[in-house]
Amino acid sequence: MWQQTFRVPNLSTSSNIIHRLSKIFQPKHVIPVNAQIKNKEITSKSQRLMLELGIIRQASPGSFHFLPLGLRALEKLIRLVDLEMSRIGAQKVMFPTLTNAKLWESTGRLDDIGPELFRLKDRHQHTYILSPTHEEAAAELLASISQISYKDLPLRLYQTTSKYRDEMKPRFGLMRGRQFMMKDLYTFDTDLETAQETYNEVCESYDNIFKKIGINFVKALGTCGAMGGSLSHEYHYRTDIGEDQLLRCLDCGYSANVQHSGNEKCGNCGNSNNLQINRGIEVGHTFLLGDKYSKPLKAFFLTQENKPNVLQMGSYGLGLSRIIAAAVEVLSSEHEIRWPRILAPYTVVIIPPKEGSKEEPHTLQIPEKLYSLLESAHPLEDNVVLDDRKHMTIGKRLLDARRVGYPYIIVIGTRAKEDPPIFELNDIEENKQLFLNESDLLIYL
Ligand code: ATP
Ligand code: MG
Ligand code: MG
Ligand code: MG
Numbered sequence: 001m002w003q004q005t006f007r008v009p010n011l012s013t014s015s016n017i018i019h020r021l022s023k024i025f026q027p028k029h030v031i032p033v034n035a036q037i038k039n040k041e042i043t044s045k046s047q048r049l050m051l052e053l054g055i056i057r058q059a060s061p062g063s064f065h066f067l068p069l070g071l072r073a074l075e076k077l078i079r080l081v082d083l084e085m086s087r088i089g090a091q092k093v094m095f096p097t098l099t100n101a102k103l104w105e106s107t108g109r110l111d112d113i114g115p116e117l118f119r120l121k122d123r124h125q126h127t128y129i130l131s132p133t134h135e136e137a138a139a140e141l142l143a144s145i146s147q148i149s150y151k152d153l154p155l156r157l158y159q160t161t162s163k164y165r166d167e168m169k170p171r172f173g174l175m176r177g178r179q180f181m182m183k184d185l186y187t188f189d190t191d192l193e194t195a196q197e198t199y200n201e202v203c204e205s206y207d208n209i210f211k212k213i214g215i216n217f218v219k220a221l222g223t224c225g226a227m228g229g230s231l232s233h234e235y236h237y238r239t240d241i242g243e244d245q246l247l248r249c250l251d252c253g254y255s256a257n258v259q260h261s262g263n264e265k266c267g268n269c270g271n272s273n274n275l276q277i278n279r280g281i282e283v284g285h286t287f288l289l290g291d292k293y294s295k296p297l298k299a300f301f302l303t304q305e306n307k308p309n310v311l312q313m314g315s316y317g318l319g320l321s322r323i324i325a326a327a328v329e330v331l332s333s334e335h336e337i338r339w340p341r342i343l344a345p346y347t348v349v350i351i352p353p354k355e356g357s358k359e360e361p362h363t364l365q366i367p368e369k370l371y372s373l374l375e376s377a378h379p380l381e382d383n384v385v386l387d388d389r390k391h392m393t394i395g396k397r398l399l400d401a402r403r404v405g406y407p408y409i410i411v412i413g414t415r416a417k418e419d420p421p422i423f424e425l426n427d428i429e430e431n432k433q434l435f436l437n438e439s440d441l442l443i444y445l
Helices: 033-038 045-052 068-087 101-107 135-143 192-213 320-331 366-376 394-404 438-444
Strands: 056-060 063-066 098-100 118-121 127-130 155-164 179-189 217-221 231-238 244-249 255-257 275-290 300-302 308-310 312-319 348-351 384-386 408-411 422-427 432-437
Touching: 045 056, 045 320, 063 068, 068 155, 068 179, 068 192, 068 320, 098 101, 101 127, 101 135, 135 155, 135 179, 135 312, 179 192, 179 320, 192 217, 192 231, 192 275, 192 312, 217 244, 217 275, 231 244, 231 320, 275 320, 312 320, 348 366, 348 394, 366 384, 366 438, 394 408, 422 438, 432 438
Parallel strands: 217 255, 348 384, 348 408
Antiparallel strands: 056 063, 098 127, 118 127, 155 179, 179 312, 217 231, 231 275, 244 255, 244 275, 275 312, 300 308, 408 422, 422 432
């Protein structure tokens, strides 16, 4: 399943820093088995594992601290998304978190989304929304610029920021939070035809993102709901804890969210025999919006004839923090986290011998030398961590490394005393243990 050909995104520009596990803030959270049964706040495997292993920490229901390892995974996902967005000419921006409630009033969504909106008043009694999404803000930005010309279009603006929703039941950890990370893209075109072309291009780009992550996904015809517009697709990971039901027609391969399409017959071929219903968790959603926001907010451009015309919009969300948790949910066992290789906080962990062991004096220089060698291999730059907690046995550190889910674990054991040294490589995904010298190790990784 790992997409070996894709480069793991690196996060740092300074290459001579050694990442040491003893220095990484990773407070483990011991959750006794009994408490898990009673504890209504732990509602999914990924949430439990990520809490237990110090990847995230809960602050309040539906709101989480991303600790260093969790943030590394999230930042890798953001890099991956940034790269795909730049390929379709989308520019990164940051809209303000606060949106004036008046904008939401003029599009009708103040009532439509109602109870999910976090509202607050400033000292002058003006009402603001802690934005759950930014269609209003994006349309208003364009409306405020009088000189947008057809020559400036298509325009594609996106951000990767926190979103706020007062969810009725925040649960499953990062998967249904009240504050979560979303990547949201807003597109502006001159007419519906070009907006549809943009829509197709963005969907292709989303397909690429999900292929790079490497987990099987379902792309289903979606509901437009309170968002509005004429066409929408949802991207889902299949998991039993998913809160959406997806209909799949085994005759023609068509998929749709049951909430829209019903579960009686296929919305494409009309067949009613060969249907399957699966549970899914929505990880992305695309909308062809038309003028639902640009019209009430007066977001216009100037045509070739210098006449104002309404912009045609699209809106495209990716649940970044949900993708991280849902990936962990799909791939992990009850006791060990598995990450998509491309998102693992570190790709490789090196475990040197225990302090005072008979191997230690013969291998003192090896760990850091091996570390720099791996780091210099381009795809691994900034993706290697040294488990320097040498007071722990190799066995204990190996178990810990398996639980945290590093895709490759290198043990500097007895055979590292040989000349040239031989290393034990544990390829976790392939469930293989190999004994390799330095150069074979580099070729393998
Ligand atoms: P859901 O059906 O799960 O409530 P949604 O349809 O309300 O999601 P959208 O408005 O389409 O969500 O937002 C875009 C993306 O943001 C979703 O596809 C999902 O991946 C993510 N997302 C939505 N709500 C949450 C949440 N409460 N916590 C984490 N991610 C979320
Ligand atoms: Mg929702
Ligand atoms: Mg939905
Ligand atoms: Mg949605």
